[in-house]
Amino acid sequence: MQSPSAKRQEFESAWPQILKVKSKGAPVRLVRGPNFFLGAHSKAGVVVHCPPPGKAGNPAIPEAPIYIELVVDADIVDLNRIPLPADTPIIDERFKEKK
Numbered sequence: 001m002q003s004p005s006a007k008r009q010e011f012e013s014a015w016p017q018i019l020k021v022k023s024k025g026a027p028v029r030l031v032r033g034p035n036f037f038l039g040a041h042s043k044a045g046v047v048v049h050c051p052p053p054g055k056a057g058n059p060a061i062p063e064a065p066i067y068i069e070l071v072v073d074a075d076i077v078d079l080n081r082i083p084l085p086a087d088t089p090i091i092d093e094r095f096k097e098k099k
Contacts, residue, residue, distance in 0.1 A: 015082050018068065021068075027067050027090065028084060029068070029069045029070065030090065030092045031069055031072070031093050035069075044077040047068070047071065048067075
């Protein structure tokens, strides 16, 4: 079993590499857990969304942007401890009502 601090350190060291997969101009969405893609027991993590070509909402754009969904728990994923890119739209949905 790993401690939360070890998991946090692993996430923080991987964060710069995770950002490299995001398309230029694509957003980072901040959400809270649980998350469908991470499973019911995960309170934090990263989901990389790679929509299929032509599904960007505009058929003239052949490739849909790759964006990141960051599941924030303030323990493993702590926004006070990681830099969010200045040139990236941040969509904060952590306090949005879940349906």
